[in-house]
Amino acid sequence: MPSYSYIPSIESGVNYPFGSNESLSFGLTQRRFVDPNIKWETTISKNIGVDLTLLDNKLNITADVYQNDKKDMLLEERLPASAGTYHPNTNLYDTKVINAGNMVNKGIELAASFKNRSKKGDFGYTISATFTKNDNEVTSLNGTTRGYGNGAPSTVLANDIDYTTFLAEGYEAGAFFLVQHDGVIKTQEQLDAYKVIDKSAQLGDMMYKDIDGNNVIDDNDRVYSGSGQADFEAGLSLNLDYKNFDFYIQSYFSKGAEIYNGAKYYAYTQGRHLEQFYMWSPQNPDSDIPTDRQNAIHNNVRSRSDYFLEDGTYFRIRNISLGYTLKDLPAFGLNSARIYVSATNPFTFTEYTGYDPEVGGDGIFTRGIDKGNYPVARQFLLGVQLHF
Numbered sequence: 286m287p288s289y290s291y292i293p294s295i296e297s298g299v300n301y302p303f304g305s306n307e308s309l310s311f312g313l314t315q316r317r318f319v320d321p322n323i324k325w326e327t328t329i330s331k332n333i334g335v336d337l338t339l340l341d342n343k344l345n346i347t348a349d350v351y352q353n354d355k356k357d358m359l360l361e362e363r364l365p366a367s368a369g370t371y372h373p374n375t376n377l378y379d380t381k382v383i384n385a386g387n388m389v390n391k392g393i394e395l396a397a398s399f400k401n402r403s404k405k406g407d408f409g410y411t412i413s414a415t416f417t418k419n420d421n422e423v424t425s426l427n428g429t430t431r432g433y434g435n436g437a438p439s440t441v442l443a444n445d446i447d448y449t450t451f452l453a454e455g456y457e458a459g460a461f462f463l464v465q466h467d468g469v470i471k472t473q474e475q476l477d478a479y480k481v482i483d484k485s486a487q488l489g490d491m492m493y494k495d496i497d498g499n500n501v502i503d504d505n506d507r508v509y510s511g512s513g514q515a516d517f518e519a520g521l522s523l524n525l526d527y528k529n530f531d532f533y534i535q536s537y538f539s540k541g542a543e544i545y546n547g548a549k550y551y552a553y554t555q556g557r558h559l560e561q562f563y564m565w566s567p568q569n570p571d572s573d574i575p576t577d578r579q580n581a582i583h584n585n586v587r588s589r590s591d592y593f594l595e596d597g598t599y600f601r602i603r604n605i606s607l608g609y610t611l612k613d614l615p616a617f618g619l620n621s622a623r624i625y626v627s628a629t630n631p632f633t634f635t636e637y638t639g640y641d642p643e644v645g646g647d648g649i650f651t652r653g654i655d656k657g658n659y660p661v662a663r664q665f666l667l668g669v670q671l672h673f
């Protein structure tokens with residue numbers, strides 16, 4: 286939220302030619318519009334938590350259930366270019382801060398750990414697990430059913446890009462609403478039929494579903510397509526030690542988030558994606574990959590299409606380490622020495638075809654949008670720890 290968003294600002298020095306001589310005249314322009322009735326948003330948080338310790342301190346369980354109700358949430362409403370404050374090189378002035386509506390966040394966080402050690406004392410282990418689930422829902426948008434389009438999947442094509450995420454009543458904030466792709470036109474019959482919707486269609490073009498049946502593909506044909514928010518996330522880790530050996534493994538699972546593969550989308554618009562090598566052509570008539578029309582804003586490569594949306598479910602081994610400790614080494618002046626090998630992010634199991642399914646996003650509108658984000662690093666270490 287920009288500072289002083291509640292103050293309308295007039296900027297001087299915007300001079301303009303006026304009169305028959307076109308002499309430069311002194312001018313001012315309104316740079317920002319504000320809502321005079323703007324007020325603070327309010328959040329009411331409720332939660333219940335439980336902490337349990339059982340079995341001689343061996344088992345620990347914590348549970349937390351919460352609900353946050355957000356009322357009159359503050360959002361930046363995009364103004365039409367005709368408002369006169371639009372500036373092509375900055376997003377500073379073409380929005381107005383308003384109280385957009387209400388939202389609710391409900392969720393549960395669970396964590397449990399169990400630790401044990403053998404009677405002889407030479408074998409011990411700890412198992413820890415976490416589970417989190419958050420449900421987010423926009424409950425009111427003050428009369429708007431769906432709005433606040435955002436989430437452009439590339440920073441390069443600027444104004445030629447369709448939005449992918451929206452706020453819509455009854456759905457999670459920043460949900461994807463996309464036009465559904467319906468295969469590539471492969472036969473003359475398909476082409477004749479689709480020409481009712483798109484007169485310029487050719488063999489090899491992508492078809493889209495005309496949801497409202499008005500023979501035009503537009504924003505009204507967008508359908509809810511999931512969001513970047515996971516259904517649930519879970520973590521599991523194990524710590525083992527046996528005699529001089531120690532072992533640690535930490536894993537993470539995220540289920541059900543959708544990812545918009547913006548890097549793939551952008552490569553398609555430039556005709557540079559590897560898949561396009563196998564695109565539809567008269568010589569490759571069974572291909573499901575639309576023909577590259579060498580046009581970044583062609584219907585075949587529109588970012589409003591769910592063609593670039595993928596399942597972002599993943600399982601990742603975040604950390605593994607194995608160590609061996611040598612004790613009592615007076616000959617070397619040491620208390621102990623530990624030799625270890627460890628790996629960070631060594632394995633990721635996912636169907637996602639982009640660099641990294643751990644996309645994140647820095648706001649509700651950009652969650653689940655992969656603009657070719659830099660992936661997490663994989664690291665392998667071999668080391669020695671000396672204790673003097």
Ligand SMILES: [Ca+2]
Pocket residue numbers: 495496497498499500501502503505506
């Ligand atoms: Ca339609």
